[in-house]
Amino acid sequence: MSSKTPSRSAPRRLSRQDRTTLILRTAREVIREKGFENFLPLEVAQRSGISEGMVYKYFKSKRELMERVAEDWFEEFLSEAPPPAQDLPLRDQLFQVIWSSLMSIQREPALTRFVLMELRADPNYRNLPTYRQSRRFAKSVVDVIELGVERGAIRADLNRKLVRDMIFGAIEHSTWAFLRGEDEAFSVEMTARGITDMILDGIRTPKPPTSELVERLEQLTRQLAEELRHSAAAGTAD
Amino acid sequence: MSSKTPSRSAPRRLSRQDRTTLILRTAREVIREKGFENFLPLEVAQRSGISEGMVYKYFKSKRELMERVAEDWFEEFLSEAPPPAQDLPLRDQLFQVIWSSLMSIQREPALTRFVLMELRADPNYRNLPTYRQSRRFAKSVVDVIELGVERGAIRADLNRKLVRDMIFGAIEHSTWAFLRGEDEAFSVEMTARGITDMILDGIRTPKPPTSELVERLEQLTRQLAEELRHSAAAGTAD
Amino acid sequence: MSSKTPSRSAPRRLSRQDRTTLILRTAREVIREKGFENFLPLEVAQRSGISEGMVYKYFKSKRELMERVAEDWFEEFLSEAPPPAQDLPLRDQLFQVIWSSLMSIQREPALTRFVLMELRADPNYRNLPTYRQSRRFAKSVVDVIELGVERGAIRADLNRKLVRDMIFGAIEHSTWAFLRGEDEAFSVEMTARGITDMILDGIRTPKPPTSELVERLEQLTRQLAEELRHSAAAGTAD
Amino acid sequence: MSSKTPSRSAPRRLSRQDRTTLILRTAREVIREKGFENFLPLEVAQRSGISEGMVYKYFKSKRELMERVAEDWFEEFLSEAPPPAQDLPLRDQLFQVIWSSLMSIQREPALTRFVLMELRADPNYRNLPTYRQSRRFAKSVVDVIELGVERGAIRADLNRKLVRDMIFGAIEHSTWAFLRGEDEAFSVEMTARGITDMILDGIRTPKPPTSELVERLEQLTRQLAEELRHSAAAGTAD
DNA sequence: TATGAATGAGCATTCATTCAT
DNA sequence: AATGAATGAATGCTCATTCAT
Numbered sequence: 001m002s003s004k005t006p007s008r009s010a011p012r013r014l015s016r017q018d019r020t021t022l023i024l025r026t027a028r029e030v031i032r033e034k035g036f037e038n039f040l041p042l043e044v045a046q047r048s049g050i051s052e053g054m055v056y057k058y059f060k061s062k063r064e065l066m067e068r069v070a071e072d073w074f075e076e077f078l079s080e081a082p083p084p085a086q087d088l089p090l091r092d093q094l095f096q097v098i099w100s101s102l103m104s105i106q107r108e109p110a111l112t113r114f115v116l117m118e119l120r121a122d123p124n125y126r127n128l129p130t131y132r133q134s135r136r137f138a139k140s141v142v143d144v145i146e147l148g149v150e151r152g153a154i155r156a157d158l159n160r161k162l163v164r165d166m167i168f169g170a171i172e173h174s175t176w177a178f179l180r181g182e183d184e185a186f187s188v189e190m191t192a193r194g195i196t197d198m199i200l201d202g203i204r205t206p207k208p209p210t211s212e213l214v215e216r217l218e219q220l221t222r223q224l225a226e227e228l229r230h231s232a233a234a235g236t237a238d
Numbered sequence: 239m240s241s242k243t244p245s246r247s248a249p250r251r252l253s254r255q256d257r258t259t260l261i262l263r264t265a266r267e268v269i270r271e272k273g274f275e276n277f278l279p280l281e282v283a284q285r286s287g288i289s290e291g292m293v294y295k296y297f298k299s300k301r302e303l304m305e306r307v308a309e310d311w312f313e314e315f316l317s318e319a320p321p322p323a324q325d326l327p328l329r330d331q332l333f334q335v336i337w338s339s340l341m342s343i344q345r346e347p348a349l350t351r352f353v354l355m356e357l358r359a360d361p362n363y364r365n366l367p368t369y370r371q372s373r374r375f376a377k378s379v380v381d382v383i384e385l386g387v388e389r390g391a392i393r394a395d396l397n398r399k400l401v402r403d404m405i406f407g408a409i410e411h412s413t414w415a416f417l418r419g420e421d422e423a424f425s426v427e428m429t430a431r432g433i434t435d436m437i438l439d440g441i442r443t444p445k446p447p448t449s450e451l452v453e454r455l456e457q458l459t460r461q462l463a464e465e466l467r468h469s470a471a472a473g474t475a476d
Numbered sequence: 477m478s479s480k481t482p483s484r485s486a487p488r489r490l491s492r493q494d495r496t497t498l499i500l501r502t503a504r505e506v507i508r509e510k511g512f513e514n515f516l517p518l519e520v521a522q523r524s525g526i527s528e529g530m531v532y533k534y535f536k537s538k539r540e541l542m543e544r545v546a547e548d549w550f551e552e553f554l555s556e557a558p559p560p561a562q563d564l565p566l567r568d569q570l571f572q573v574i575w576s577s578l579m580s581i582q583r584e585p586a587l588t589r590f591v592l593m594e595l596r597a598d599p600n601y602r603n604l605p606t607y608r609q610s611r612r613f614a615k616s617v618v619d620v621i622e623l624g625v626e627r628g629a630i631r632a633d634l635n636r637k638l639v640r641d642m643i644f645g646a647i648e649h650s651t652w653a654f655l656r657g658e659d660e661a662f663s664v665e666m667t668a669r670g671i672t673d674m675i676l677d678g679i680r681t682p683k684p685p686t687s688e689l690v691e692r693l694e695q696l697t698r699q700l701a702e703e704l705r706h707s708a709a710a711g712t713a714d
Numbered sequence: 715m716s717s718k719t720p721s722r723s724a725p726r727r728l729s730r731q732d733r734t735t736l737i738l739r740t741a742r743e744v745i746r747e748k749g750f751e752n753f754l755p756l757e758v759a760q761r762s763g764i765s766e767g768m769v770y771k772y773f774k775s776k777r778e779l780m781e782r783v784a785e786d787w788f789e790e791f792l793s794e795a796p797p798p799a800q801d802l803p804l805r806d807q808l809f810q811v812i813w814s815s816l817m818s819i820q821r822e823p824a825l826t827r828f829v830l831m832e833l834r835a836d837p838n839y840r841n842l843p844t845y846r847q848s849r850r851f852a853k854s855v856v857d858v859i860e861l862g863v864e865r866g867a868i869r870a871d872l873n874r875k876l877v878r879d880m881i882f883g884a885i886e887h888s889t890w891a892f893l894r895g896e897d898e899a900f901s902v903e904m905t906a907r908g909i910t911d912m913i914l915d916g917i918r919t920p921k922p923p924t925s926e927l928v929e930r931l932e933q934l935t936r937q938l939a940e941e942l943r944h945s946a947a948a949g950t951a952d
Numbered sequence: 953t954a955t956g957a958a959t960g961a962g963c964a965t966t967c968a969t970t971c972a973t
Numbered sequence: 974a975a976t977g978a979a980t981g982a983a984t985g986c987t988c989a990t991t992c993a994t
Contacts, residue, residue: 123419165411180364299964569961656840694934957992966982
């Protein structure tokens with residue numbers, strides 16, 4: 001509604017804190033509407049009802065501002081999507097993590113594009129807060145895996161990093177068309193379900209292959225026969 | 239080879255064909271060295287020993303030139319990495335496809351970045367030759383899966399698209415650090431092996447889940463043995 | 477139909493004469509379709525099935541070629557629209573001249589734009605063949621006026637140049653919307669009629685609008701004289 | 715005045731308002747001296763003592779700047795040439811309108827060329843402010859005509875649009891040579907007088923050519939007197 | 953503290969004309 | 974005679990960042 005109005009009826013004087021928040025909120029709005037490729041500090045200033053120079057007082061550079069937007073967004077996401085309760089079934093835990101990730105992508109495609117295309121590709125990515133946040137979230141996935149391993153439900157010899165890459169890779173690839181604007185939307189439920197199932201059925205502790213079963217049956221049969229032989233012997237002895 | 243030599247001792251006049259090839263080669267060189275973000279038509283012209291206008295005579299725009307570079311590169315890749323022979327074991331076929339994909343990424347990180355970040359994110363991506371090529375290659379993966387399904391080695395109820403997304407997602411995620419320039423290189427062999435195994439062990443036809451069955455059999459056997467022992471003892475006491 | 481085909485099935489070898497004609501025809505086509513602002517020698521060459529350099533063999537410059545196109549067009553027009561027969565009524569003669577002028581504008585708006593906007597505004601206009609042609613045609617208008625003057629139907633004290641300017645000015649102003657592409661077309665008949673009438677009724681020798689009055693007075697005077705003669709005769713007879 | 719001085723001793727910082735005005739003034743200067751065909755934003759910047767980017771900060775494009783120059787010029791003209799007072803004789807009113815139009819052309823030939831050749835030929839002309847202004851001025855002519863019609867001095871069946879086209883057409887055609895730079899100048903007075911007279915004498919309700927009527931009446935009176943004398947003589951003779 | 957005017961380097965693109973082959 | 978490859982100057986426009994007021 002009032003989003004495009006250049007002069008917000010913002011109070012003239014705000015604390016540094018509040019002003020920072022305002023600028024960040026406006027900046028997110030701009031990225032959302034225009035895409036990060038068309039992000040202009042000037043527009044943020046105008047929409048925030050402040051001067052362009054002011055933006056640079058609060059943020060060293062355009063880049064820093066944008067990174068802060070991503071950071072704040074990610075932080076919100078992390079606090080809204082806490083690690084799943086450990087008492088839930090493994091499958092549900094994993095589903096929940098994947099679901100919330102897809103949910104966040106669907107809500108903020110523009111910001112997602114910014115993080116995936118611009119920040120992640122940056123040579124300096126590892127020093128960015130977003131990188132840490134991304135690791136934090138990824139950890140919640142790895143934790144679920146680890147828990148499954150402890151419980152014996154998941155193979156212990158898995159390359160955790162690879163599991164993680166596969167999950168997030170699947171999530172990303174499943175959403176590119178949407179991020180490109182081709183699909184109006186995608187089903188978060190179905191996609192999350194699909195990924196969860198495939199990953200789980202893939203990494204779940206392998207069930208005994210029949211050969212083992214046969215061997216065991218033969219063994220048990222042999223034991224039983226032995227017992228019978230003993231009991232027969234006992235009956236004879238009587 | 240001759241990559242960094244600014245002044246080629248090339249003949250002044252070339253056929254349209256040769257000039258096109260030369261510009262394309264130079265352009266790839268520039269992308270490789272400077273990254274697609276810093277690609278300058280002027281630099282391509284200078285390195286090719288021609289005027290900047292010449293570049294635009296052969297390519298409508300900077301963008302078109304870059305897309306052609308990607309297209310040619312992908313085409314080379316596709317012809318160098320033919321679909322795996324169907325008589326190979328399934329695992330080997332899959333490994334080969336993933337391996338060649340990783341190999342290509344390792345050889346041309348800059349071009350990979352261009353395709354993954356710039357082209358794929360373009361709203362017009364689906365109309366690009368690169369999209370078709372990408373589909374062609376992805377198909378070779380799906381074909382392997384399909385073959386596995388026919389042979390009964392792979393579950394038939396799989397979402398093929400998801401399998402594909404998972405594989406390529408894993409490939410990409412496994413290489414981001416390298417693409418960012420953090421890792422000098424990565425082991426194509428090990429990464430391909432890891433992805434192959436994890437995917438295959440996940441999507442392989444499920445073997446009978448018999449652990450519970452075995453436990454129950456053991457329990458029954460024990461009970462039976464007990465019974466026998468009691469009945470034997472009773473018979474004796476009688 | 478075949479207009480846009482790059483390679484006309486033109487005979488390989490043409491006389492200088494024929495080739496010149498071909499290039500001119502093609503060039504007119506290009507101006508017609510693309511507008512003189514977007515006229516490219518290269519396109520003329522391609523459509524003519526010859527090389528770009530060839531165009532410059534036959535015409536010193538792009539400008540000269542375009543001027544020649546205008547010249548040929550004007551020449552055709554002049555031969556198709558000969559000065560009106562002097563035995564026609566003045567009004568018809570004038571109408572005919574204006575009509576053919578409007579007709580030509582309607583047939584070739586792009587060429588008209590070229591002449592009116594580009595050539596006529598050129599500081600060198602007076603040395604262009606088109607200027608002479610334009611004068612020739614304008615003369616046919618002036619001749620009609622002159623004839624009218626001789627016949628006493630048109631005031632002799634008129635500024636001929638001004639009459640001419642007014643006629644052609646009216647023609648041009650009446651067609652600007654069409655030349656701009658706003659109107660699909662305009663009625664040549666009605667426009668020509670309107671201009672003719674207004675000019676003629678404006679510049680025609682004013683006829684005494686009193687002829688009837690004078691005749692009546694003469695009639696009354698004769699009657700009066702008659703009466704007087706009778707009364708005089710009667711008075712004498714009395 | 716200060717027109718050709720590249721380095722104005724102007725204050726470094728100006729208000730948006732003042733800077734806009736300055737750029738506009740400089741731009742008009744450039745058009746005037748170089749012609750609109752050779753108008754360069756860079757030159758405007760340099761003459762204004764600012765950077766080229768500044769020009770684009772104040773005007774979206776070269777075209778917009780030029781259109782604004784034309785608009786301002788036209789606005790000045792309109793305010794300097796108010797509609798003629800209705801109590802003046804019709805002829806004077808018309809003369810005044812035509813005179814001020816010619817005056818403005820003579821003062822700013824380069825701007826006139828820009829408006830007549832570039833703006834008016836633009837397919838988008840009707841959406842330009844200049845179009846509205848042009849309509850406003852044209853209306854003042856039509857108003858005079860209308861007034862004449864009301865007063866019974868001008869024929870009511872006239873096509874107003876055609877009258878307008880004829881007037882402005884005559885004005886334009888009368889000035890092309892000057893606009894081309896051929897004539898050093900032209901006589902505004904004489905040209906305006908010529909056009910006014912021709913238009914008026916064309917469209918004016920024809921007045922009885924009283925002199926002839928008077929002469930004829932005198933003649934008839936003389937005849938009558940003669941008759942009377944004869945009849946009197948006859949009566950006497952009787 | 954706040955403004956917003958000013959910077960200025962950066963870059964893609966066009967095209968008439970020439971000239972080596 | 975003919976080709977068409979090559980020229981190369983010209984120019985409109987963008988925008989992050991600074992700094993005078």
